[in-house]
Amino acid sequence: MTEWFTETLHPWLAQRLRMDRVLYREKTEHQDLIIFENEKFGRVLTLDGVVQTTEGDEFVYHEMLTHVPLTAHGNAKRVLIIGGGDGGMAREVLKHPEVEHLTMVEIDRAVVDMSVEHLPSLSAGAFDDPRFDLVITDGAAYVAETGDRFDVIIVDSTDPIGPGEVLFTAEFYANCKRCLTEGGIVVTQNGVPALQGSEVTNSWNRLGKSFADVWFFVAPVPTYQGGFMAFGWATDDKAKRKTELSVLEERFAKADITTRYYTPAVHQGSFALPRFILDLLK
Incomplete structure (x- = not known):
């Protein structure tokens, strides 16, 4: 059957x-x-x-949520991933040679262990990289308490229900801001705007309480029904979102990273939002 x-x-x-x-x-x-x-x-x-x-389409999500902030930053040496237990985000972050240390905070050890065993292509050895550090704890508590500082924070969360709900609050975003170095960037998973518009609106308002530049970029992930998926962007350095294409191309070429979806041109274009998403930014 x-x-x-x-x-x-x-x-x-x-x-x-x-x-x-x-x-x-x-x-x-x-x-x-x-x-x-x-x-x-x-x-x-x-x-x-x-x-x-x-396995069929994870590359779109993982490439966009890593290479957009890291390439825009240009010199991210310390990176924090909240969530990401499957290892795909860590895999992409560690492709950047300038990254000296990656901390991944995952609440559920079973997700990591079972992904290593049954989805090894996602992490592709990232968990064995000497630059990688795994912390099993609540991500919201971690950013509230840690003394470490990061150049880029990637919030690879579930939707705002259950364990992931706290990762969409104004308090959490304020604590992420506290953990950033000067000019640092936070990016977040923000659902499918055509079907989950409130996620974009809520994050727009809550991130705006802590950051000078808040926006969204988009990519289509076939598994996630409803068209474009939105990714939140927040930083105090307004210039980073508008980095020129020639600079993005130079940085990405220097990193010598192989991708299946991300390109510097896609990076730049992903910040151009359709009207129905712009209407959610209230």
Whole structure:
């Protein structure tokens, strides 16, 4: 009998993925975790009934949420990832030779362990890099308490429900600001604006309480239904969002990074928002 994974996105919308082979299924201390194989998308990681990432299209999400802030910054030596237990974000960050230290704070050790075992292509050895440091704790508590400072903070969170809810608050964003070096950048996962417009509006207002320059950039991730996915951008250095294309191209060429989606031109264009997203910035 064919088993299907049904993700109820909204009361009026759901998507189904065929579960060709279930690799792991367990209720951890924090959430329900399932990893399964699908003919089209490869291996799929889900948490609490929501698809988090797939081998088939993870590169779009992970490349955009890392290479946009790191290339715009130009010299990010210390990076912090909140979440990111599957390892895809760490993989992309560590492609940048200027990065000297990467801290990843993940609340659920099982996500890391099971991703290493069943989704090894996502981390691709990143967890063994000597520059990498894994901290198993609550991300909101970490930014509130740590004495470390970072050039870029990447918030690779679930949606604002359950364990991820606290990572969308004004207090959390203020604590991220506290952890940044001068001119540092915070980027966030902000859902699909066509279906989750309130996430963009809320983050726009809450980030704006702490940062001088707040905006969003977008990319289409096929797994996440509804078109463009939005990524939040916040910094006090207004020039970084408007870095010239020639500078982005020079930095990216120097880093000598191979990508499947990100290019400097895509980077620059991703900040041009369609009207319906601009209308959410109130």
